Amino acid sequence: MEYPIHTLLYRTVHRQRNVLRPYLRALGLGTGQPRLLMHLVQAGPFSQKHLADHLEVDPSAVCRMLDSLEKGGFVVRGADKTDRRAGLVEITEKGRCAVADWQRTGRAIDRRMLGGFTEAEARQLVEYLERVSANLQQIGRGPLAEKEVAP
Amino acid sequence: MEYPIHTLLYRTVHRQRNVLRPYLRALGLGTGQPRLLMHLVQAGPFSQKHLADHLEVDPSAVCRMLDSLEKGGFVVRGADKTDRRAGLVEITEKGRCAVADWQRTGRAIDRRMLGGFTEAEARQLVEYLERVSANLQQIGRGPLAEKEVAP
DNA sequence: TATCAATGATTGATATATCAATTTTATATC
DNA sequence: GATATAAAATTGATATATCAATCATTGATA
Numbered sequence: 001m002e003y004p005i006h007t008l009l010y011r012t013v014h015r016q017r018n019v020l021r022p023y024l025r026a027l028g029l030g031t032g033q034p035r036l037l038m039h040l041v042q043a044g045p046f047s048q049k050h051l052a053d054h055l056e057v058d059p060s061a062v063c064r065m066l067d068s069l070e071k072g073g074f075v076v077r078g079a080d081k082t083d084r085r086a087g088l089v090e091i092t093e094k095g096r097c098a099v100a101d102w103q104r105t106g107r108a109i110d111r112r113m114l115g116g117f118t119e120a121e122a123r124q125l126v127e128y129l130e131r132v133s134a135n136l137q138q139i140g141r142g143p144l145a146e147k148e149v150a151p
Numbered sequence: 152m153e154y155p156i157h158t159l160l161y162r163t164v165h166r167q168r169n170v171l172r173p174y175l176r177a178l179g180l181g182t183g184q185p186r187l188l189m190h191l192v193q194a195g196p197f198s199q200k201h202l203a204d205h206l207e208v209d210p211s212a213v214c215r216m217l218d219s220l221e222k223g224g225f226v227v228r229g230a231d232k233t234d235r236r237a238g239l240v241e242i243t244e245k246g247r248c249a250v251a252d253w254q255r256t257g258r259a260i261d262r263r264m265l266g267g268f269t270e271a272e273a274r275q276l277v278e279y280l281e282r283v284s285a286n287l288q289q290i291g292r293g294p295l296a297e298k299e300v301a302p
Numbered sequence: 303t304a305t306c307a308a309t310g311a312t313t314g315a316t317a318t319a320t321c322a323a324t325t326t327t328a329t330a331t332c
Numbered sequence: 333g334a335t336a337t338a339a340a341a342t343t344g345a346t347a348t349a350t351c352a353a354t355c356a357t358t359g360a361t362a
Contacts, residue, residue, distance in 0.1 A: 004257050004258065004261045005261050005265060006167055006171065006260060006261055007257075008281065008284070009163060009280065010168075010186070011207070012280055013160050013163075014319090015207065015287040015288060015291065016157055016160060016161070017319085018207075018291060018320090019287050019290050021320080030346090030348070031348075032348055032349085033347095035161070047311095048310070048311065049309080049311085056166065057165075057348085057350085058350055058351075059311070059312085060311085060312070060349085060350080060351085060352095061348065061349055061350075063311065063312060063313085064312095064313095064349090068346090068347075083310080083358075084357060085309065085311070085356065086309090086311080087311075106155050106158075107155065109157060109290070112286060112289075113157065114156060114286070115286050115289075117279075117282070121279065122156075124275070124279075125156070125276070128268075128272065128275075128276045129160065129163055130159065131267060131268070132265070132276070135266050135267070136163065136166040137166060138263075139260070139264070181316090181317050181318070182317080182349095183318055184318095198341095199341065200339080208318085208320085209320055210342085211319085211320080211321085214341060214342060214343090215318080216317085216318075234327080234328075234339095234340080235327060235328085235340095236326065236327045236339065236340040236341070237327090237339090237340055238340080238341075
């Protein structure tokens with residue numbers, strides 16, 4: 001059976017999420033939270049606006065993710081003294097530990113996902129995915145085709 | 152910056168969903184619904200249990216997706232005369248049309264996602280993804296490693 | 303300076319998911 | 333045949349998303 005590429009990708013990530021979930025759950029995290037924490041670890045406190053831009057999600061999604069993360073003690077919401085609308089989200093020590101733990105598990109899962117791949121194949125897959133990802137970002141910025149799909 | 156493969160996949164599909172959404176919305180569909188409708192088109196009425204197995208999702212997800220699809224007139228829930236617990240989900244004419252429309256758009260998006268890929272590269276990407284997908288299914292069936300990740 | 307538009311955070315509605323619990327019906331065992 | 337267990341569908345709670353609306357503050361301008 002021939003599946004379109006978007007269907008194949010969808011199913012792959014669906015399975016991936018189901019594999020990751022129990023390991024994240026053991027750390028008290030949801031499936032979308034590591035990306036956010038990771039970014040905080042790498043480069044200090046950020047506004048929610050910045051996080052939303054970085055993660056390419058709606059600001060409201062960030063807001064609710066932070067509700068959960070803050071309740072779990074992984075981050076704290078502070079105030080930005082230069083702009084009283086904005087907040088500054090900071091990672092806690094517990095958050096740093098969770099990220100470190102997760103990175104170990106994540107590496108192990110990556111190895112399993114790429115089981116049977118040679119080094120060269122793995123590199124090539126990454127390159128392909130980066131190209132597809134870049135193409136998708138382009139599509140997002142304009143119409144699907146010069147003449148639209150539905151005439 | 153080097154990203155783990157699972158992060159790259161996650162972001163790719165996130166972008167994909169955001170690209171697909173407006174086209175699906177124009178048809179009155181959500182981002183998970185085409186897979187379900189497609190399967191119904193290909194092989195007649197199914198129980199919800201069967202659909203859940205096929206889509207690899209929780210039965211409750213199917214149930215709520217059908218609530219929405221039925222309200223939109225894309226499917227009807229009938230009764231299975233041989234088993235009064237089960238139902239039989241059937242696609243409507245409107246559902247068939249939506250699938251046909253969607254397939255045209257989906258093919259166009261696939262082409263754009265693979266923009267810059269040669270035929271051979273595209274085939275190879277599909278093959279790689281199928282291998283990763285199969286690996287993920289395997290992982291789902293057992294522990295991550297002989298000696299677990301957290302020692 | 304007073305007003306008005308833009309921005310950052312939030313909340314409500316909905317779709318997609320899981321997990322847990324419940325209901326109804328089938329099947330298996332005693 | 334009565335009871336116990338399993339299976340199919342559903343509902344409630346929560347996480348991840350979008351979209352739309354709201355609130356407070358900020359910035360630009362008339």
